[in-house]
Amino acid sequence: MQERVNGEGAAPLYLRVRDQLANQIERGLLSPNTRLPSERILAEEHGTTRVTTRLALAQLEAEGRIYRSNRRGWFVSPPRLVYNPTQDYSFSDNVTSQGRTPATETLEVTATEISAWLAANTGLAIGDPIVRLRRRRQIDGRSVLVENIYLNPTRLPGIESYDFNCSLWKLLKERYGVELRGKRIEMFPTALVDPQAEALGVNAGTAGLYVTRCSHDADGCFVEFDEEFWLHDTLSIQVEVN
Amino acid sequence: MQERVNGEGAAPLYLRVRDQLANQIERGLLSPNTRLPSERILAEEHGTTRVTTRLALAQLEAEGRIYRSNRRGWFVSPPRLVYNPTQDYSFSDNVTSQGRTPATETLEVTATEISAWLAANTGLAIGDPIVRLRRRRQIDGRSVLVENIYLNPTRLPGIESYDFNCSLWKLLKERYGVELRGKRIEMFPTALVDPQAEALGVNAGTAGLYVTRCSHDADGCFVEFDEEFWLHDTLSIQVEVN
DNA sequence: TCGCCAAACTGGTCTATACCAGACGAGTGA
DNA sequence: TCACTCGTCTGGTATAGACCAGTTTGGCGA
Numbered sequence: 001m002q003e004r005v006n007g008e009g010a011a012p013l014y015l016r017v018r019d020q021l022a023n024q025i026e027r028g029l030l031s032p033n034t035r036l037p038s039e040r041i042l043a044e045e046h047g048t049t050r051v052t053t054r055l056a057l058a059q060l061e062a063e064g065r066i067y068r069s070n071r072r073g074w075f076v077s078p079p080r081l082v083y084n085p086t087q088d089y090s091f092s093d094n095v096t097s098q099g100r101t102p103a104t105e106t107l108e109v110t111a112t113e114i115s116a117w118l119a120a121n122t123g124l125a126i127g128d129p130i131v132r133l134r135r136r137r138q139i140d141g142r143s144v145l146v147e148n149i150y151l152n153p154t155r156l157p158g159i160e161s162y163d164f165n166c167s168l169w170k171l172l173k174e175r176y177g178v179e180l181r182g183k184r185i186e187m188f189p190t191a192l193v194d195p196q197a198e199a200l201g202v203n204a205g206t207a208g209l210y211v212t213r214c215s216h217d218a219d220g221c222f223v224e225f226d227e228e229f230w231l232h233d234t235l236s237i238q239v240e241v242n
Numbered sequence: 243m244q245e246r247v248n249g250e251g252a253a254p255l256y257l258r259v260r261d262q263l264a265n266q267i268e269r270g271l272l273s274p275n276t277r278l279p280s281e282r283i284l285a286e287e288h289g290t291t292r293v294t295t296r297l298a299l300a301q302l303e304a305e306g307r308i309y310r311s312n313r314r315g316w317f318v319s320p321p322r323l324v325y326n327p328t329q330d331y332s333f334s335d336n337v338t339s340q341g342r343t344p345a346t347e348t349l350e351v352t353a354t355e356i357s358a359w360l361a362a363n364t365g366l367a368i369g370d371p372i373v374r375l376r377r378r379r380q381i382d383g384r385s386v387l388v389e390n391i392y393l394n395p396t397r398l399p400g401i402e403s404y405d406f407n408c409s410l411w412k413l414l415k416e417r418y419g420v421e422l423r424g425k426r427i428e429m430f431p432t433a434l435v436d437p438q439a440e441a442l443g444v445n446a447g448t449a450g451l452y453v454t455r456c457s458h459d460a461d462g463c464f465v466e467f468d469e470e471f472w473l474h475d476t477l478s479i480q481v482e483v484n
Numbered sequence: 485t486c487g488c489c490a491a492a493c494t495g496g497t498c499t500a501t502a503c504c505a506g507a508c509g510a511g512t513g514a
Numbered sequence: 515t516c517a518c519t520c521g522t523c524t525g526g527t528a529t530a531g532a533c534c535a536g537t538t539t540g541g542c543g544a
Contacts, residue, residue, distance in 0.1 A: 012496080012497060012498090013497075013498075014497075014498085015446060038523080038524060038525080039524080039525065040523095040524090040525095048498080048499085049498075049499055049500065049501090050500095050501095050525090051293075051497095051498070051499075051500090052497080052498060052499080054525090054526095055497085055498090058447070059433065059446070059447045062432075062433035062447050062448075062449055063432055063433040063435065063447075064430070064431070064432050064433075068525075069507095069525095070506075070507085070524095070525075070526090071505070071506045071507060071523095071524050071525050071526075072506090072507060072508090072524065072525080073523095073524060073525075074525090080430060086481065086483045181484050182482075182483070182484050183482070183483040183484065184480070184481075184482050184483075185479075185480065185481045185482070185483070186478060186479065186480045186481075187478070187479045188306070188322060188451075188474075188477065188478040188479060189306070189431040189449060189450075189451050189474040189475075190304075190305055190306050190474075190475075191301065191304035191305040191306075193305070203526080204257065204301070205300070205301045205304050205305075206304075207304055207431060207449060208431075209430075209431050232430075232431040232432075233431075233432075235430060236428060236429070236430040237427075237428065237429045237430060238426070238427065238428045239328065239426075239427045239428075239481065240424075240425070240426050240427075241328045241424070241425040241426075241427070242423050242424050242425065254526080254527060254528090255527075255528075256527075256528085280493075280494060280495080281494080281495065282493090282494090282495095290528080290529085291528070291529055291530065291531090292495095292530095293527095293528070293529075293530090294527080294528060294529085296495090296496095297527080297528090310495075311495095312494095312495075312496090312536075312537090313493095313494050313495050313496075313535070313536045313537060314494065314495080314536090314537060314538085315494060315495075315537095316495090445496080
């Protein structure tokens with residue numbers, strides 16, 4: 001620990017490689033969304049093997065500084081999107097206001113029934129009707145989250161026939177006059193596993209942030225339950241209270 | 243993808259090993275805080291090498307299902323602590339109320355000056371006096387977070403002389419009559435790096451959650467800025483709005 | 485009995501190599 | 515011109531070792 005001088009010496013090799021790459025990113029030699037040299041080339045440049053190089057890359061990935069695109073290479077992460085899950089909000093407006101380009105794809109719309117798990121989260125009864133909506137959202141062409149939204153068709157009749165590629169929040173407000181009140185939000189870091197990892201085009205095990213929001217209207221009637229799976233390096237949660 | 247039958251077949255070996263271990267955890271064969279067999283033994287049991295076994299373990303670690311204790315082994319993660327950063331709150335009370343045992347260590351108390359970074363976050367001026375407090379907190383004997391707290395000595399005269407191993411929130415309330423208002427909270431997942439990783443006794447690169455809270459009193463006067471570094475598998479953030 | 489030390493064990497780091505599968509681009513043929 | 519093919523590039527997965535640095539434990543000696 002003591003003899004660790006200027007990054008040389010005691011520190012493990014993979015951390016020294018990490019430091020060199022991190023420096024290049026900080027000094028702007030590598031700018032957001034540029035590709036890093038291939039693992040084989042990096043290994044050669046640092047006089048080591050791919051295995052050790054991949055340890056360094058995994059470290060930077062865990063810190064949110066770089067991300068990978070399946071079998072295409074490693075890229076420098078752009079700044080995190082600032083996101084306030086307590087507000088009614090339009091993903092598109094939020095992304096646009098931060099100088100980025102949003103996109104949304106609707107993957108699935110299904111009318112189905114409340115499961116035991118959903119019943120516990122929504123307060124509805126098992127077997128009640130529910131509309132499930134699955135979307136993937138992108139920033140600057142990179143898929144950053146998938147979400148499962150469960151909408152209460154009793155409160156929102158005909159909801160399943162609308163176009164979900166635009167802001168759901170605007171739809172609720174303008175078509176149904178819903179003002180969301182009483183949100184319960186829960187979130188924790190976890191790895192993304194298969195349906196979500198596949199939808200985002202990342203490996204199972206990629207670090208993510210799991211966010212759920214349960215919203216009621218002004219009368220306390222359940223409106224929607226939202227389950228979001230974000231790539232961990234793409235967002236920064238910001239909340240203001242009082 | 244299609245021929246992936248009962249976990250055999252197409253899935254990579256390290257994910258099949260992951261699945262077997264995850265099953266044992268889910269079925270309760272391995273209960274929280276018990277040690278897993280050593281990597282060498284697991285490798286032998288699954289007919290593979292340590293490298294592949296470690297891939298499986300890293301996967302489970304990323305999911306928050308297991309954690310490692312430096313050179314002692316891998317352990318099953320206990321349930322996450324439910325944490326509401328928007329509330330005034332006592333870590334000890336919160337941990338205790340969830341049936342766990344809390345502990346707090348004060349690592350450092352320093353009277354110092356506001357840096358440029360702190361000035362931007364607190365609204366005070368560079369060079370203003372500030373009291374820095376660094377603590378480590380444990381749940382059931384496991385260190386789960388370190389925090390840096392910056393206290394406004396102008397609003398809290400004599401604050402540096404109190405005992406910080408108890409609840410800061412109670413101290414502020416009872417000694418200074420401070421009711422915290424106007425919190426600004428920011429958080430994002432990232433890897434823990436050196437001062438924090440070392441303080442928690444984990445490897446640099448361990449997944450974490452970074453949380454900051456900036457609190458003012460009822461008059462809008464800056465009271466404290468809190469910077470928390472949590473192990474990613476130890477907490478679940480819960481917030482209620484309206 | 486108690487303290488200490490050494491052996492056995494743990495994960496942490498690293499080398500060298502191999503093959504696979506998807507992405508991509510250059511070139512070929514219609 | 516355009517669609518397709520095929521090689522080359524990428525990361526993804528996996529083997530088979532090696533040595534190091536802390537932890538733990540059991541036994542030995544005082």
